[in-house]
Amino acid sequence: MALKPRITESPHVRLIDLKSKPFFIVASVEVGNTTTKCILTATSMETGRTHIINKVVRMTRDVRPPRPGEAVFGKTLTGVELTREAVAELVRSTLTESIEKASLDIKTDLNFVVRSTGVVAGFDSPEEVGEFIKALADGCLIAGVPPKNMTPPMSISNISKKFQKYSKLEKVIFDGAVAGVLPPIGSTGVEIVANEMEGELATAGIKEAAKLTDVDFRNPCISIDFGTTLDGRVTNSDQPYAKTIGNFCGYAGAIPDAIIRGSKIVDSKVGTALEVFEKEKPPSFLTLKMKAKAIEAYTKRIHELIVIEQVPRDRTRYGSVPVRPDAAEQIGVTLIGCDVGVNGSDMGKLSAIGMEICKTHGLQVVFAVIDEVMAGVVCRLIRVAKEVKLVFEDTTIGITGRAGITGNKPKLILKCLEELNIASKIDERVVFVDDGLARGAAVMARCMNSLGSPQNPLGGRHNGKCILAQRVKIQEK
Structure with a gap:
């Protein structure tokens, strides 16, 4: 099926x-x-x-x-x-x-x-x-x-x-x-990655939006936000509060942006994929079939330029994002990064490939390659998380942001995750969310005002009860 x-x-x-x-x-x-x-x-x-x-x-x-x-x-x-x-x-x-x-x-x-x-x-x-x-x-x-x-x-x-x-x-x-x-x-009280708040809001927003689906996106979970830069979290299943045991950082939407700039359709310095693909129809089934070999070859070439790994301890910036892997190590948090070369040093090569695709095959194939590339980025991030034992039997995965939920990416991501064999019925464990960060802002505002919904909780474990009673006990102490 x-x-x-x-x-x-x-x-x-x-x-x-x-x-x-x-x-x-x-x-x-x-x-x-x-x-x-x-x-x-x-x-x-x-x-x-x-x-x-x-x-x-x-x-x-x-x-x-x-x-x-x-x-x-x-x-x-x-x-x-x-x-x-x-x-x-x-x-x-x-x-x-x-x-x-x-x-x-x-x-x-x-x-x-x-x-x-x-x-x-x-x-x-x-x-x-x-x-x-x-x-x-x-x-x-x-x-x-x-x-x-x-x-x-x-x-x-x-x-x-x-x-x-x-x-x-x-x-x-x-x-x-x-x-x-x-x-x-x-x-030392410092944040271990500069866009930590983005990851916090995206995680909360995905938790809230998942209530509109049959996916119970409570802890443990993995959230990935594919704006221009990459952010997100991995949580465990501790109660009443889960711990953040992983953080994502580096490039996300900046990758398709670099590819599309080579096409000369947008400004070569500040143009974005968003400007092009909001108006462009996704490639047809016939195009995908006829150009399958070319799409696969270009996707492979691009992935050879993308580095996805556990952030090395000596880095102070990864994918242009300021990081503190030393501080992360002290508190048991794993930083997983996505870079293009070293801090974007190979972005120009992505643009050159984008130019080649557009000249040889047209914009529809650029569209298809970007979908394949970003689906591959998701799977490589999850693969690294799995290798460092951040993925549990009941971990759910949530994805938000323009470079993760548009076009044909959701279907390609599910297919790729299924091949990773991290869970049976993988589509029942993954949710794709519009405006995750904004939804997370609404959740944060409610948390600040203690406006909870015990009948429909966001905190706690999958299939578990509201954690309000446990929070009361902790704060009484």
Whole structure:
């Protein structure tokens, strides 16, 4: 029987319901290497289900250039320089547009804002990401977001009366665990990989979205987020909180971006695969069959340039992402990275192959090769995780991000994972999620406000009960 990908996509919610029913409305504001997004979500406190209200997406490369006197504190993978003031303006306009499109009031209707960034390649250390988060906060404040809507409440009285009866804040406080998983912090208190928060949100978002399917995506699990850069987590099955025992880092969507830049269809420096394949139809069955040998040959050549491995202990940057493998080792976390050469040194070779494919076979074959390549990247990541004993008998796998769920990738990924023989009925253990990071922001906001849903839990083990009682016991001690 053919494998069936579980691909989630939640229905929209009506404005009248947002106003009249107990929906917790959260804005996820993310400035990534390729896109800057504001995605509004609404979580029903009655069902625990999260709905996407709307999303506003802009190209990060369109951020205004630095003005005299402004300090450049980082840049995107494609070299676009960023200042605190410019990022704040980009965030303000994106957030404001999203709120206005939804016909909501930023001060009275928006309950929480979660900020995150995938722009880590231009930073020298994980600690510098903090400066970026401050720029995101500036943008939210300028847009009119009350400061209390960006930090955990100190007591139940700080939560809107509309949601107080749903909050468990008088029983448990927010202690850093999101969706039942503790973050991996080194002995010095520093993050072991610069985009750790991205991995945290993606994991939580996949857990929430999986509720729309028949996949129980609780612990132990593997989450992989294929934005421009790679992030994600591997968790164990400890209770009440699972530990993060693995982290992914390096390149993801940057790989198809490099391939498509060789085609000359997009800008050779800042163009993305997203621009091309949003408008392009997937290759037909006939094209795939007739060009099968060429697709296989090009896929093999590209994979010879891609390095996927346990991050060596002496690396301070992997796939352009700042890392601390020494700190990871101290706390028993395995870093698994994806690079192209050394910190992208062979990206130009990917573009050259992209040019060759496009000239010889056309864009449809480029499309097919990218699907095969990214499916292969997923399987190589899981293979390494399996080799270092991070995959358990009941581990589930969740994938989100443009370079992992678009085109024919879900079917190819399932086929490849089936060949790895990590589980029978592999399609019942894998879920593909739209907007995992934004969904995770909604989950984090609920965790900060102790707005749990014991009847429909995200934490705990597969087929297990809600962990609220265990959390209460721990915090009482």
